[in-house]
Each structure stands twice: as structure tokens, then as C-alpha cells.
Amino acid sequence: MKKGKIYQSLSGFYDVLCDDKIYRTRARGNFRKKKITPIVGDDVEFQMTNENEGYLLKILPRRNSLVRPPIANIDQALLVTSAVEPDFSYNLLDRQLVSLEINNIKPIIYFTKLDLLSDDKIAYFEKIQQDYEQIGYQTILPGNLSHDDLNHLLVNLLKDKETVFMGQTGAGKSTLLNTISPGLKLQTGEISKVLNRGKHTTRKVSLMEVNGGLVADTPGFSSYDVLNIDAQDLRNYFPEFKRNANECKFRGCVHINEPSCKIKQLLSSGLIEQTRYDNYLSLYNIIKNRKPIYNKK
Numbered sequence: 001m002k003k004g005k006i007y008q009s010l011s012g013f014y015d016v017l018c019d020d021k022i023y024r025t026r027a028r029g030n031f032r033k034k035k036i037t038p039i040v041g042d043d044v045e046f047q048m049t050n051e052n053e054g055y056l057l058k059i060l061p062r063r064n065s066l067v068r069p070p071i072a073n074i075d076q077a078l079l080v081t082s083a084v085e086p087d088f089s090y091n092l093l094d095r096q097l098v099s100l101e102i103n104n105i106k107p108i109i110y111f112t113k114l115d116l117l118s119d120d121k122i123a124y125f126e127k128i129q130q131d132y133e134q135i136g137y138q139t140i141l142p143g144n145l146s147h148d149d150l151n152h153l154l155v156n157l158l159k160d161k162e163t164v165f166m167g168q169t170g171a172g173k174s175t176l177l178n179t180i181s182p183g184l185k186l187q188t189g190e191i192s193k194v195l196n197r198g199k200h201t202t203r204k205v206s207l208m209e210v211n212g213g214l215v216a217d218t219p220g221f222s223s224y225d226v227l228n229i230d231a232q233d234l235r236n237y238f239p240e241f242k243r244n245a246n247e248c249k250f251r252g253c254v255h256i257n258e259p260s261c262k263i264k265q266l267l268s269s270g271l272i273e274q275t276r277y278d279n280y281l282s283l284y285n286i287i288k289n290r291k292p293i294y295n296k297k
């Protein structure tokens with residue numbers, strides 16, 4: 001029996017890295033019976049039947065996992081967020097942040113394509129950056145850093161971590177990875193060649209070694225992760241709401257219609273951003289109004 005980590009999954013095969021070697025495995029029927037689907041990032045136990053083929057015995061407990069993109073045991077997510085082409089969306093960013101907060105994965109917001117903007121528009125993004133820093137999120141606006149500082153930052157950021165690169169199609173995930181690690185030669189707009197196993201469709205997620213850590217480039221998403229929480233718990237995934245909620249009059253305050261709500265006071269004095277509050281309300285209503293099937297895990 002060997003232990004390793006799933007690097008990629010492709011047509012029913014799972015490529016597992018163990019002692020610097022890749023082993024091709026399959027999942028046995030007992031996984032299907034138990035409705036367990038192995039995903040990239042899973043730590044597994046496996047056995048080889050011959051040199052070329054083996055099977056998975058067990059998936060070790062996951063620290064966390066995401067559905068879109070399907071990946072497990074992640075330390076942090078780099079949210080590649082473009083200013084234009086595709087246009088910046090507060091709603092999309094907040095939705096991604098909530099999804100990561102629910103899964104207990106640290107987000108880092110990385111802005112791209114500011115080089116395509118005029119100076120007044122750049123100021124607008126500097127304000128966005130400040131707002132999210134204020135909430136407590138790490139943000140990176142590459143144009144404000146020297147080449148060396150940016151490199152240094154990215155090396156330290158990825159080292160010894162498992163990082164997932166997320167963002168809309170065309171936001172610049174592969175371009176950024178190529179900048180960090182030119183040896184990868186990722187085709188922009190197309191998911192990578194990893195471990196020389198040939199071409200994959202952009203539907204695939206796979207892990208690569210970059211700067212002493214593991215990175216997953218992921219396809220741009222076309223639909224959202226279902227937020228698997230109750231509406232009244234959403235407030236806990238907006239950090240600036242959570243840390244002030246003990247000053248609301250009511251303990252269970254969801255910051256909508258309750259009197260003496262600290263969050264609404266902070267909103268009117270401009271200390272909580274209107275866009276954050278609006279996105280909170282819209283997500284709250286989506287969760288509240290969805291079909292009961294999604295209500296509980």
C-alpha cells in the first residue's frame with residue numbers, strides 16, 4: 001500500500017503523485033457505492049496491480065473541498081480578478097469570497113489588466129483595493145509594485161502551500177502562472193499541459209509544482225457554487241459584519257430589519273461599503289428563496 005496525492009483526474013483515471021513519481025490509478029466500485037468521488041488534491045492510499053495500473057483504496061479525510069472547481073485540501077485561493085475584459089464585478093468577487101469563507105480557505109485578491117485602464121480608472125481600483133484590505137483581505141495590485149517586489153511576494157505566497165487560482169474565463173490566470181513560472185508554458189485561454197501527459201480540456205483541474213508549492217490552474221467558471229448554508233448564517237461569512245455583530249441589539253440580528261443594528265449604523269456612516277451590504281442582501285434572498293433541496297447538506 002502506498003500513500004500519495006491526486007494530481008489530476010481524467011476519464012476515470014486518477015494520477016497520483018508519490019515519492020516524485022506519478023502512478024495511474026482507478027477508483028474501485030466501492031467508491032461509487034459509497035458515493036465518494038475522488039478529486040484533485042485528495043490524499044489517498046493506493047495499490048499498484050502492475051507497473052502501469054493500480055487502484056485507489058482510500059481517500060483520507062479532507063481538510064476542505066470546493067465543488068467548482070473540484071479540488072480538495074487547499075490552503076488558499078488566488079482570486080484572479082480582472083479590471084476589464086471581463087469587467088470587474090463586485091457581486092462576483094463577494095460571491096467568491098463568501099464561498100471561500102464557508103469552506104475556510106484563505107482568499108487573496110489579485111487584480112489584473114489595470115494596464116488597460118486610464119489613470120482615473122486606476123484610482124477607482126485603488127479604492128476597491130483599500131476597501132477589501134480594510135475588511136481584512138490580502139490584495140495584490142501588481143502595477144503598484146516593482147518587478148522584484150512582486151516576484152518576491154509571489155514566491156513567498158506560494159511556497160509550501162496548495163493554492164488554487166480561480167477567476168472568470170479570460171481574467172488572466174494562465175498568464176499570471178506563466179509569469180511566475182515561465183517553464184510551465186501554459187497556453188493562455190487553455191488549460192495546461194501538466195506532467196507531460198498531453199492536452200486536457202479546459203474542464204480539467206490539475207496540480208503543478210510552482211515556486212516550491214502546489215498550484216491548481218482551473219477553468220474559468222460558468223456557474224456558481226451553491227452556497228450550502230442557511231440564510232441566517234450568511235452574516236458570519238462577511239468578516240466586517242461578523243466582528244461587529246456583537247454590538248447589534250439582538251443576538252440573532254441578520255442586519256436587515258432589526259432595530260439598533262450596528263451593521264446598518266456602520267453602513268450609514270460609510271464604514272461598511274454599500275456594495276458589500278447590497279451583495280449581502282442579494283445573497284441572503286437567493287439562499288432564503290431557493291428550493292428546500294439545497295437548504296441542508
Ligand SMILES: Nc1nc2c(ncn2[C@@H]2O[C@H](COP(=O)(O)OP(=O)(O)OP(=O)(O)O)[C@@H](O)[C@H]2O)c(=O)[nH]1
Pocket residue numbers: 080112113114115116167168169170171172173174175176187188189190191202218219220221
Ligand atoms: N493587458 C493585459 N492582458 C492580460 C493580462 N492578463 C491576461 N491578459 C490577456 O487576457 C487574455 C486571457 O488570459 P488567460 O491567462 O488566458 O486567462 P485565463 O484566466 O487563464 O482564462 P481561462 O483559461 O479561459 O479560464 C490573454 O489574451 C492574455 O494575454 C494583463 O494583466 N494585462
Ligand SMILES: [Zn+2]
Pocket residue numbers: 245248249253254255256258260261262263264
Ligand atoms: Zn445587526
